[in-house]
Amino acid sequence: MQGKIKLLSDDCIQKIAAGEVIERPSNVVKELLENSADAGSSTISLEIKGAGKELIRIADNGCGILKEEVPLALQKHSTSKIQSLEDLQTLTTFGFRGEALPCIASISKMELITRSKEENSGSQTTLIGGKIVAQKECGRSEGTTIEVKELFFNTPARLKFLKSDSTEKNRMLRTFEESALSHPEIAYELKNENSSKELPSRKDLKDRILDLWGEHLKIEDLIPLNLTHPFIQIKGWISNPQSHKPSKSYQIFYINKRPIISRALNHALYEAYRDCLPQGRHPVGIISITMDPSQVDFNVHPTKREVRFRNESQIYDLLIKEIRLKRSLIxxxxxxxxxxxxxxxxxxxxxxxxxxxxxxxxxxxxxxxxxxxxxxxxxxxxxxxxxxxxxxxxxxxQPAKVLAQFHSLYILAEQNHHLIIIDQHAAAERILYEKFKQCLSKGLPVPTQALLLPLLWNVSLPQAELVRGALVSLRKLGFFIEEFGEKTFRIQEAPAMIPESELQKSLDEILSSLEKELEPSYPVEEKIMHAACRSAIKANEALSHPELSKLLEELELCSNPHTCPHGRPITLTISKQELDKKFGRI
Ligand SMILES: Nc1ncnc2c1ncn2[C@@H]1O[C@H](COP(=O)(O)OP(=O)(O)OP(=O)(O)O)[C@@H](O)[C@H]1O
Ligand SMILES: [Mg+2]
CATH class of the missing domain: 1.10.10 (Arc Repressor Mutant, subunit A)
Incomplete structure (x- = not known):
């Protein structure tokens, strides 16, 4: 909870002050929305005019500021949110530097109207370029209104660096969305030029997501996350594997309600979808992580969007596990x-x-x-x-019916009034991958075949080290490999799903994948499976009609027949209706 506003000590200022920089209107929107949320508001309204350069007005019904404390609130390094550096260990507010208001005031013409819960009347303060030019008592219900007019009026250089009005508007709207998704319980109102949007208070994040993005996301495309672990809690919504999007617009990570940018968390999201995401497509992920404030440092960057975790790899692993688990349930x-x-x-x-x-x-x-x-x-x-x-x-x-093979590369089939074109290699890769995966997940042995002649596999010294380290995993996947000298291995038995003629190629693929540096937590078995699948039916391979039909049958049984394990699409479909349209029949 916020106490009284106090000036921080010089020592504390030196350690936390990052020199807040307001570079664009969306920075103002972010700071003011955060202040309103910190003030315990249950309603917040935001109004924007002239792409934020003319006016940004935020009104809330939070705790307000005492009349006598207003000048302090407008002074640098005065805050009610922390008193010393140690308080960062238990921080529950967005703000803590006491920099935002004075910084915004210094580059705009500001009106601050506020009434504290403890007082019967409010105060109105007018500032130009950070200097208080007028102050008077006024009436207002509990809460605060801040009007920021003519942003950057005294810093023309910054005005020049702004992007187009529509880009700046989009950034402000994105900031608004991030805030609204962080606090479904707060009712928001947004007025942007002639359009307006009201978001009622919601108990459930899912409803707020639909309020904001319902035109683009369907509830049936979303999967809930809910993991409680001794030191973190992960909640949120992700897309089911088939409902990927063309952009990253539906991805936001929160730590303790603060929207953040984290390469590790972002990587975890994509890693968890690795086997089913077509190239150029993106998962949905509105992911909110709650953790002890002492386990995360927000005091890294002026915008507080970058964070440092005490134990990043554990969070990374837990997030991947949770997404994979919930994905597999659906x-x-x-x-x-x-x-x-x-x-x-x-x-x-x-x-x-x-x-x-x-x-x-x-x-x-x-x-x-x-x-x-x-x-x-x-x-x-x-x-x-x-x-x-x-x-x-x-x-x-109905079962798909094979019509023909095209260029020894694509299968043409029909199913339910649709023409389907199937990339035979991608399909074979998917089938092989799922066969491996099924054995692993059920703890069953991968079916193997004894080789007619044992295969001797020669590798370099460093490669031999990698293979040695992966022998147990390789055996789990049906590769019975034994050491046969310092740089040679002998293979006597291999997975039955891989034709003997392709075994050497498969081993080469496995080796190069073992050499690739992925996240340390990425399971070796997964690497091997991905690589081994490349030895599935190659492109340019003529297949008989029964072989093509078998491939389709097996593909239909896959849990994800849409993408190969590396994310490429497997099928392209054209409906009869589309064809009829193209030929001018309808
Ligand atoms: N909407 C508001 N309602 C109530 N009090 C507010 C509001 N906005 C600002 N304040 C008060 O003014 C103080 C200064 O705000 P300011 O945003 O400059 O700093 P901060 O939020 O403490 O830290 P930061 O610079 O990290 O945002 C706050 O600590 C708070 O006490
Ligand atoms: Mg603040």
Whole structure:
């Protein structure tokens, strides 16, 4: 809680003062929104005019500032949020440097109207370039209004460095979104020129996400995170593996409600989606981590957006584990093309929901995995339509029928009035990867084949060290490798899924992947599987009709038939309707 505003000691100032710099209007918005949240407000309204250069006005119903303390609040290094450096260990507020208000005031014309809970009337203070030019008593309900007019009026150089009005506006709106998602319980109002948006107070972050981004994100595309660990708690929402986005707009990380930038957390998010994210696509992740303030340092950068963790690798590992776990609970029902999942298509295919359930009950008996994943959809309170959609997909899916092979590279198939083009190598990689993965996750041995002649594998000295370190993992995946001298290994048995003719290539791939420096926590088995899969059916390989059909059958059984383990798409689908349109038939 905030106490009275006090000037920090010189020693403390030296250690924490980072010389707050307001470079653009969004910095003002961020500081003022944070102050309002720190003041315990339950409603905050933000108004922007002229891309923030004309006016930024923030009004809240927080604790307000005592009349006699207003000049102090406007003085550098005066804060009510900490008294000494030690207080940073227990910090629960956004602010702590006592720099933002004086800094903003010094480069604008500011009006500060505030009334503290303890007083019957408020005060209005007018500043120009940081100097108080007028002060009077005024009426106001509890809370604070700050108007920042003519930002940078006395620093024309900074005005010049601003980007276009629309870019600056977008940055302010992003800052507003970050704040609103950090505090679903606060009601917000946003006025931007002629448009306005109201966000009611919400108990659940999910509702705030939908208030803000409901046009682009569907609840059935989101998966909740919820991990409580002795020293951190991870909450938030991520996208299911198929609902990736073309940009990173739907990613925000919070530590103790503060939006932050962290390469490690960002890496963890992508790592957790590594096997299912097509190139150039991005997962959704609104991830809020709560931890003891003594375990994280926000006093790294003037904007407080960069953080230093005491134990970064542990947080990294926990985040990956939690995302992977929650992802696996919502495995997607097999279907070669995602369009089939859309409810509109489904609704036209079936007359009544009752029918779905009856048919599903009969069919799902043969598909225990599907039934399980649908069960978990419902467990997570997904809308009934999402789980019904998943159930119905099974009903309308007919087996894909092979039509032809094109350039020994692509399979042409048809399924449910769609033409599907399949990258045969990507498909084979996915199938191989999932076979390995299934054995590992169930603790089953990978089926192996004894080689006709043992293969001798010669490597360099440093490579031999790497192979030696991975022998146990290799054995788990069906590579029975023994040392045969300092730089030679003998292979007598290998995974049955890898043709003997491809074994050497597969080992080469494994070696180069072992040489790549990934995050230390990245499991060796995962590296090996990814590399081994490259030896799946290669492009430029002519396959017989039965071979092509088998490949499709196996692909349909994969939990993710959409991307290869390295993220490339596997299928491209064109509906009959699209073709009809192209040929001017409709
Ligand atoms: N909206 C507000 N409601 C109530 N008090 C406020 C508000 N805005 C500022 N204050 C008071 O003014 C003080 C100075 O605010 P300022 O933003 O300059 O510093 P800070 O928030 O303490 O630290 P920082 O510079 O890190 O943001 C705050 O410590 C707080 O006591
Ligand atoms: Mg502040």
């Amino acid at each position: 495995s997607t029902p097999p279907s070669l093309f995602k369009k089939e999942l859309e409810l509109n298509d489904l609704q036209s295919s079936f007359q009544t929901n009752q029918n779905h359930f009856e048919k599903f009950e009969t069919l799902s008996g043969n598909h225990p995995n599907l039934k399980e994943s649908i069960g978990s959809l419902e467990k997570y309170n997904f809308s009934r339509s999402a789980s019904e959609a998943a159930k119905s997909t099974l009903l309308i899916k």
